[in-house]
Every structure is written in structure tokens, then in C-alpha cells.
Amino acid sequence: MAVTTHVHWDHIGGHRYFDNIAVHELEQDWLSVQFPIPLQVVKNNLTKYPCDFPAGFDIDTYRVFQGIPQRILRDGDWLDLGNRKIQVVHTPGHSPGHCCFYEPERHYLFSGDLIYKGCLYAFYPTTDPQLFYHSVKRVQKYKISRILPGHHQLSIPVSLIDEIEAGFAQIERNGKLKQGNGLFDFGDFQLQI
Ligand SMILES: [Zn+2]
Numbered sequence: 001m002a003v004t005t006h007v008h009w010d011h012i013g014g015h016r017y018f019d020n021i022a023v024h025e026l027e028q029d030w031l032s033v034q035f036p037i038p039l040q041v042v043k044n045n046l047t048k049y050p051c052d053f054p055a056g057f058d059i060d061t062y063r064v065f066q067g068i069p070q071r072i073l074r075d076g077d078w079l080d081l082g083n084r085k086i087q088v089v090h091t092p093g094h095s096p097g098h099c100c101f102y103e104p105e106r107h108y109l110f111s112g113d114l115i116y117k118g119c120l121y122a123f124y125p126t127t128d129p130q131l132f133y134h135s136v137k138r139v140q141k142y143k144i145s146r147i148l149p150g151h152h153q154l155s156i157p158v159s160l161i162d163e164i165e166a167g168f169a170q171i172e173r174n175g176k177l178k179q180g181n182g183l184f185d186f187g188d189f190q191l192q193i
């Protein structure tokens with residue numbers, strides 16, 4: 001089973017290798033009907049910075065994955081991996097169906113694009129900075145021993161959640177928590193809204 005935190009092109013590139021795909025209900029159509037961001041915008045993103053694409057990758061024939069999910073996820077659902085159980089925590093904002101995955105036994109949080117060290121994005125039309133902030137506050141309440149983020153460095157301190165929450169709080173206090181207000185730099189992370 002392939003389970004991703006959300007249906008963005010940089011998270012579903014390997015979906016075609018799986019027969020069993022799980023997706024949050026709010027992004028079901030992004031997989032099986034239409035991806036909401038124009039293909040050219042995605043391609044511009046992929047080629048924005050120089051990088052070594054995998055062998056056989058051709059930007060001209062590239063398409064965002066489309067397919068029928070086998071399982072629809074909702075907040076509170078459990079993923080049973082046999083000897084490990086992981087709970088779905090719906091954390092919208094970066095995208096409407098973004099989920100984190102929480103493993104109570106180990107207190108691990110698979111945080112996707114909600115929490116990582118680097119630039120956090122809530123500027124696309126399908127994002128929502130207020131919801132993003134709300135989702136950060138939600139995961140802040142969990143007991144967490146380790147964060148497994150979707151991008152950049154794997155070893156990040158759990159305290160980063162509090163720092164990101166404080167960043168959003170500051171933007172909100174200044175009346176700036178609205179899409180289109182640009183990039184806010186907090187050192188270890190940036191918020192682009
Ligand atoms: Zn994303």
C-alpha cells in the first residue's frame with residue numbers, strides 16, 4: 001500500500017509502481033479526476049533549480065500521476081501495518097487533504113509538508129495559511145518523540161513545531177496571515193503565504 005501525506009507531484013511520483021493507493025477523501029479527485037495545478041506550473045517547479053533527474057525521466061513527456069485510489073482516508077482512521085498501527089491526522093492547509101501520520105506506540109509523527117526545516121508553502125490557490133496554522137496547533141498537542149518530515153533534513157528537533165507555531169502566531173498578530181503576503185523568514189524555516 002502506498003500512503004502519502006498529500007497529493008502533490010513530489011509525493012506521488014512513485015504511485016505508478018503500486019496497485020494499492022490510499023488517499024484522503026478531499027484529494028481523491030486530484031488522483032482520479034484532475035490535478036488542480038496546471039501541468040506547466042508543475043513543470044516550471046521541477047526545472048526551477050538545476051538537479052539530476054532519474055535516468056529515463058523526460059520533462060516533455062512527464063505527467064502528474066492519475067489513478068484510482070483503493071482506499072479513502074478520513075481523520076482518525078488507522079493504518080494497520082501488521083505489528084505497527086498508525087493513525088491518520090487530517091492537517092489541511094498546505095493542501096486540503098494533507099494528513100500527518102501518528103504512531104502512538106513510538107510517538108512518531110510523519111509530518112509531510114506541515115513540519116520541516118526549510119520553506120513551508122501556503123501560497124498556491126489550493127492552500128490555506130489559516131488552516132495551515134490551525135493544523136500546526138493541532139499536532140502541537142500530540143506527544144512526539146520524533147518528527148519524520150517530508151523534505152530536507154531528517155533529524156529535526158521536536159521543538160520545531162513550537163517554533164513554527166510561534167511564527168504563525170507572530171504573522172497573525174501583525175494581521176498578515178492572508179494569502180499573497182509573501183515570504184516570512186524565521187531562520188530555520190520560512191513561511192511563504
Ligand atoms: Zn506539498
Ligand SMILES: [Zn+2]
Nearest residue numbers: 008010113150
Ligand atoms: Zn512536498
